[in-house]
Amino acid sequence: MSEHFIPLSVPNFSGREKEYVNDAVVSEWVSTGGSKVSEFEEKIAEYTGMPRAVACNSGTSGLHLALMAAGVGAGDEVLAPTLTFIAAVNPIRYVGARPVFIGCGQSLCLCPTLAEEWLAAHTERRDGACFNKRTGARVKALLVVHVFGNMADMQGLVALCEKYGLILIEDATEALGTRYTEGPYAGRMAGTIGDIGAYSFNGNKLITTGAGGMVVSNHPDWAEHAKHLSTQAKADELQFIHDEIGYNYRMTNLQAALGLAQLEQIEGFIAHKRAMYEFYRERLDGKNGFRILPFRAGVRSNHWFYSLYLEDARHRRDDVIAALREQQIQTRPVWALIHEQADYGACERYGTELAEDFRARIVNLPCSTNLTEADAQRVADALLAL
Numbered sequence: 001m002s003e004h005f006i007p008l009s010v011p012n013f014s015g016r017e018k019e020y021v022n023d024a025v026v027s028e029w030v031s032t033g034g035s036k037v038s039e040f041e042e043k044i045a046e047y048t049g050m051p052r053a054v055a056c057n058s059g060t061s062g063l064h065l066a067l068m069a070a071g072v073g074a075g076d077e078v079l080a081p082t083l084t085f086i087a088a089v090n091p092i093r094y095v096g097a098r099p100v101f102i103g104c105g106q107s108l109c110l111c112p113t114l115a116e117e118w119l120a121a122h123t124e125r126r127d128g129a130c131f132n133k134r135t136g137a138r139v140k141a142l143l144v145v146h147v148f149g150n151m152a153d154m155q156g157l158v159a160l161c162e163k164y165g166l167i168l169i170e171d172a173t174e175a176l177g178t179r180y181t182e183g184p185y186a187g188r189m190a191g192t193i194g195d196i197g198a199y200s201f202n203g204n205k206l207i208t209t210g211a212g213g214m215v216v217s218n219h220p221d222w223a224e225h226a227k228h229l230s231t232q233a234k235a236d237e238l239q240f241i242h243d244e245i246g247y248n249y250r251m252t253n254l255q256a257a258l259g260l261a262q263l264e265q266i267e268g269f270i271a272h273k274r275a276m277y278e279f280y281r282e283r284l285d286g287k288n289g290f291r292i293l294p295f296r297a298g299v300r301s302n303h304w305f306y307s308l309y310l311e312d313a314r315h316r317r318d319d320v321i322a323a324l325r326e327q328q329i330q331t332r333p334v335w336a337l338i339h340e341q342a343d344y345g346a347c348e349r350y351g352t353e354l355a356e357d358f359r360a361r362i363v364n365l366p367c368s369t370n371l372t373e374a375d376a377q378r379v380a381d382a383l384l385a386l
């Protein structure tokens with residue numbers, strides 16, 4: 001008897017998706033015009049508690065826009081994580097800047113203590129700016145990723161960026177809905193605490209528009225500039241006057257229609273993700289040489305991805321993944337570290353040991369928003385039998 005396939009993470013269209021997309025088709029507004037894009041922008045702004053949100057066609061383009069709006073440019077250096085998806089880092093190169101890789105803390109996110117150690121040892125302050133003593137380059141920004149929906153240590157990072165005069169950019173592509181419930185940032189969402197942040201609505205993210213992204217910023221002029229850059233920097237609609245080099249990074253009305261229906265369900269998705277995370281945790285944490293990694297305390301995480309940590313060295317990551325695959329269960333390792341990727345080997349890096357350990361020992365478990373308890377039990381049983 002072959003059992004059905006349990007995917008890692010698939011979209012869930014059980015709301016008004018078809019109705020809203022149909023509205024867009026019937027109205028014939030299927031491209032970048034139409035009311036749904038601005039409606040979706042307003043709804044995301046409201047959800048994240050920001051004055052303005054700027055839609056774009058992917059999380060990657062959102063991060064590219066964020067870096068450009070922040071004024072990060074050719075020759076600058078940007079502190080960035082090595083434990084992340086490469087789309088967090090490639091936009092640094094798109095603008096002609098260079099990443100300096102900093103390791104993570106227990107949260108999986110870039111660690112402010114490690115960043116400070118590197119900054120203290122390798123940079124000097126001149127005229128309020130921070131320079132790499134070896135390369136002479138300006139260290140302009142720090143880009144943090146809220147990995148798997150876990151909140152980075154934003155108190156530590158904000159203080160550090162203030163101290164060193166760095167712009168703080170948040171890759172919140174995996175963390176829509178993650179927010180502090182305690183402390184000085186209580187109520188504040190991932191993506192809204194630094195200078196500028198980006199979300200993604202790719203197919204595997206918490207909510208999806210097929211492909212899409214959104215930029216939010218605490219500098220209203222940066223958000224407007226991101227919008228301008230995403231729309232070919234068109235300064236005059238009638239005469240087609242463009243006042244700088246822009247991009248076609250626009251979201252379509254069809255995508256926004258999907259997004260509006262998805263956003264209506266986001267709190268239910270998060271509640272389900274949290275419940276299934278607890279389900280796995282009760283069955284697997286501390287059992288059979290496994291841990292289920294926690295999310296930060298004092299935070300309501302969106303619980304986007306669950307991390308099984310192979311504490312006992314007898315479990316080898318790729319063998320675990322293969323054994324589950326045999327049973328029609330899809331899991332995956334953490335991304336190959338960015339400093340090990342073809343174009344990033346020569347970059348400076350610091351304190352990456354824990355990231356290397358997580359890379360070697362984490363397996364992400366099925367976490368779709370429609371995952372059933374029966375399927376999660378099958379996953380747990382397969383793991384406990386290893």
Ligand SMILES: *Cc1c(COP(=O)(O)O)cnc(C)c1O
Pocket residue numbers: 058059060061084085087088145171173174200201202211212213
């Ligand atoms: C998904 C993701 C992105 C990119 O988003 P896309 O919408 O796929 O372009 C960037 N950074 C991280 C950490 C991601 O997980």
